[in-house]
Amino acid sequence: MSAAAPGLRQTLCYGALGLPLAMAALPLYVHLPQRYAQAGLSLELLGGLLLAARLADAGVDPLLGAWTDRMRRRGPPLALALAMLAGGLFGLMHPPAQGAAAWLLLFMLLTFFGFSLATIVHQSWGTEVGGTAAGRTRLTASREGFGLLGILLAAALPGLLSADLARGLSLLAWLYPLLVLGAALLAWRGAPTLPRRDAVAVQAPLVAGMGRAWRNPRFARLLAVFAVNGIAGALPATLVLFFVADVLGAPQWSGPLLALYFLAGALGLPLWVKLARRLGRMRAWTLGMLLAAATFTGTLGIAAGDVQLFALVCLLSGLALGADLALPAALLADIAEADAGERQAPGAGAGAYFGWWNLVAKLNLALAAGIALPALAWLGYQPGSTGPAARAALTTAYCLLPLALKLLAAALAWRWRTLLEIRT
Numbered sequence: 001m002s003a004a005a006p007g008l009r010q011t012l013c014y015g016a017l018g019l020p021l022a023m024a025a026l027p028l029y030v031h032l033p034q035r036y037a038q039a040g041l042s043l044e045l046l047g048g049l050l051l052a053a054r055l056a057d058a059g060v061d062p063l064l065g066a067w068t069d070r071m072r073r074r075g076p077p078l079a080l081a082l083a084m085l086a087g088g089l090f091g092l093m094h095p096p097a098q099g100a101a102a103w104l105l106l107f108m109l110l111t112f113f114g115f116s117l118a119t120i121v122h123q124s125w126g127t128e129v130g131g132t133a134a135g136r137t138r139l140t141a142s143r144e145g146f147g148l149l150g151i152l153l154a155a156a157l158p159g160l161l162s163a164d165l166a167r168g169l170s171l172l173a174w175l176y177p178l179l180v181l182g183a184a185l186l187a188w189r190g191a192p193t194l195p196r197r198d199a200v201a202v203q204a205p206l207v208a209g210m211g212r213a214w215r216n217p218r219f220a221r222l223l224a225v226f227a228v229n230g231i232a233g234a235l236p237a238t239l240v241l242f243f244v245a246d247v248l249g250a251p252q253w254s255g256p257l258l259a260l261y262f263l264a265g266a267l268g269l270p271l272w273v274k275l276a277r278r279l280g281r282m283r284a285w286t287l288g289m290l291l292a293a294a295t296f297t298g299t300l301g302i303a304a305g306d307v308q309l310f311a312l313v314c315l316l317s318g319l320a321l322g323a324d325l326a327l328p329a330a331l332l333a334d335i336a337e338a339d340a341g342e343r344q345a346p347g348a349g350a351g352a353y354f355g356w357w358n359l360v361a362k363l364n365l366a367l368a369a370g371i372a373l374p375a376l377a378w379l380g381y382q383p384g385s386t387g388p389a390a391r392a393a394l395t396t397a398y399c400l401l402p403l404a405l406k407l408l409a410a411a412l413a414w415r416w417r418t419l420l421e422i423r424t
Contacts, residue, residue, distance in 0.1 A: 006129060006138075006139065006191075006192045009190060010190060011139055013189070013190025013191040014125070014126060014129070014142060014187055014190075014191035014192065015139070015141075015144075015146040016146055016187050016190075017118075017186075018143040018144065018145075018146040018150065019149055019150035019153075019183050020176065020180040020183045020184075021085075021115065021118060021147065022146070022147030022149075022151045023150035023153055023172075023176065024089050024154075025115070025147075025154075026154035026155060027092070027093065027154060027169060027172070028092070028111065028112075028115070029234075029237060030240065030241065031158075031165075031169060031241075032050070032092065032104075032108075033046060033050065033373065034242070034383070035095070036100060037383055039100045040100060041100060041101060043376065043382070043383075044373075044377055047371075048370065048374075049104055049105055049108075050369040053104075053105055053112060054108075054112070054363075054365060055363070056112075057109065057113065057116060057362055058358070058362035059359070060113070060116065061116050061120065061362065062356050063355070064116055064351075065120050065351040065352045065353070065354055065356065065358075066351060067351070068120055068121055068351035069350070069351040069352055077117060078118060078184070079184070080114075081113075081114045081116075081117035081118035081121070082114065082118050082180050084113060085114030085118060085180070086114075087110065088108075088110035088111030089173055089176055090174070090176070090177075091103070091106075091107035091111075092107045092173075093169045093170050094173065112362075116358060116362075119354075119358060120351055120354050120358060122143065123143075123333075123350070123354040123357075124350035124351040124354055125191070126139040126140060127333040127336055127337055127350035127354075129192035129193075133334050133422060134277075136333040137276060137326070138273070140330040141269050141270075141325075141326045141330075143329075144322075145266055148265050148266035148269070148325070149266060151262040152262045152263055152266065155258040155259045156255060156259050157172050158171070158255070159255040212339070212352050213352050213353045216339055218335050218419060218420055219336075219339075219353065221412075221416045221419060221420060222328070222331055222332060222335065222420050223357065224412060225409055225412045225416070228405055228412065229324065229328075229406065229409035230360065230361055230364035231368065231405055232292075232401075232402040232403075232405035232406045232409060233321075233324065233364070234364040234368035235397060235402050236398050236399075237365070237368070238365070238368040238369050238373070239397055240398070241254055242376075242383060242394060243394055243398045244257060245383070245384075246381075246383070246384065246394060247303075247391055247398075248302060248305070248306065248310055249305060253307055257314050258314075260315060261314040261315075261318040261321070262318060262321075263318065264315045264321070264322075265319065265321035265325065267319075267322075268321070268322035269326050271322065272284055272288065272322045272326045272327060273326060275287070276326070276330075280417070281330060281331055282331070282413055282417035282418075285324075285327040285331075285413055286410050286414050288320045288322070288324060288327070289320070289406050289409055289410040289413065290406075291316065291317075291319065291323075292317055292321075292324075293403055295317040295320065296402055296403040296406065297403065298312070298313050299313050299395075299399045302395075329357075331422070332353055332357055334422040335353070335420075335422060336353040338422055375397070376393055376394065379393035381393045381394055
């Protein structure tokens with residue numbers, strides 16, 4: 001672990017790798033359902049395939065996390081993971097005319113594995129070199145800030161590259177490997193150097209490494225808040241394109257509205273870092289959840305053509321997103337580092353913590369896709385439906401359920417705020 005927090009240049013170079021990782025996340029979790037629905041897959045089959053692939057992907061994250069804790073050198077595995085991610089995303093954005101279901105499952109597994117390994121290595125890297133709680137918070141904010149920039153690019157580039165969304169996503173997949181290579185070189189050359197692990201850390205039992213995090217009561221409580229809050233965010237992320245098309249009645253505005261949402265999140269990151277310094281990270285995060293819950297109440301009154309009102313919702317909910325991105329992962333990094341310090345093994349074990357963390361994040365998205373989409377079909381909604389019953393079903397899934405879950409997450413965060421705040 002570094003004796004002092006990294007400087008500005010090192011912080012920015014470390015965060016740069018978050019850009020291509022987040023660029024892949026938007027097509028995977030937002031565009032993929034609609035893309036393959038247009039390819040002819042039913043919502044029931046699509047929801048089942050997404051659930052199966054995401055459950056399989058999430059299940060390997062704790063194993064990958066414990067495995068990365070045993071690596072002396074993490075450059076080669078990171079390079080392999082990024083190559084798998086770029087190749088898998090290219091395949092997903094080019095579905096065949098026949099056999100789209102099998103194609104989707106195969107390339108989702110390849111893409112998700114590369115994404116998981118690259119993300120865990122990047123996250124644990126920031127924990128090991130952060131130096132202090134403030135340093136780890138800045139590294140997390142840098143990573144997520146570049147991530148939001150990547151999401152903005154992923155949201156805007158398809159429309160800029162082509163008027164047809166499917167062709168725009170195809171062209172984005174061609175450009176993506178170059179972006180991955182550039183960001184990886186910048187991070188590896190300019191970010192703080194990862195220390196090599198000693199022989200004891202490398203030879204530690206893999207199963208013991210996987211279970212270490214669960215023996216930490218702080219981790220279990222933080223993960224509970226993160227899970228409830230994550231499901232609240234995953235539901236609207238899965239359904240936003242359907243909502244814009246069939247409730248707002250303005251599918252042509254989907255790209256600009258998504259860009260506004262993520263731009264607000266990026267611009268709000270410095271605000272949440274300052275609030276965290278002044279109020280504490282748990283209190284600041286709770287405030288962000290309450291802001292998000294308030295915006296969901298505004299969404300309930302959205303009718304066809306209310307583009308300006310929904311833009312305001314996107315602006316405020318995007319601002320709240322900054323808290324979700326910058327603060328929970330920084331809290332987790334502190335918990336992992338405090339655990340390593342108690343075991344007199346600084347930096348060791350962060351991968352195991354982030355492996356379980358990413359598993360829960362992916363389960364949130366899997367449940368949102370695997371439950372919400374079939375449930376909507378059962379309630380009578382199909383893409384393109386604009387009748388009162390279909391609109392009511394979509395509004396309930398997009399607005400009311402996330403509102404209730406956000407309030408529950410905020411209550412849990414407030415209850416455990418003292419336990420989960422570590423100041424170093």
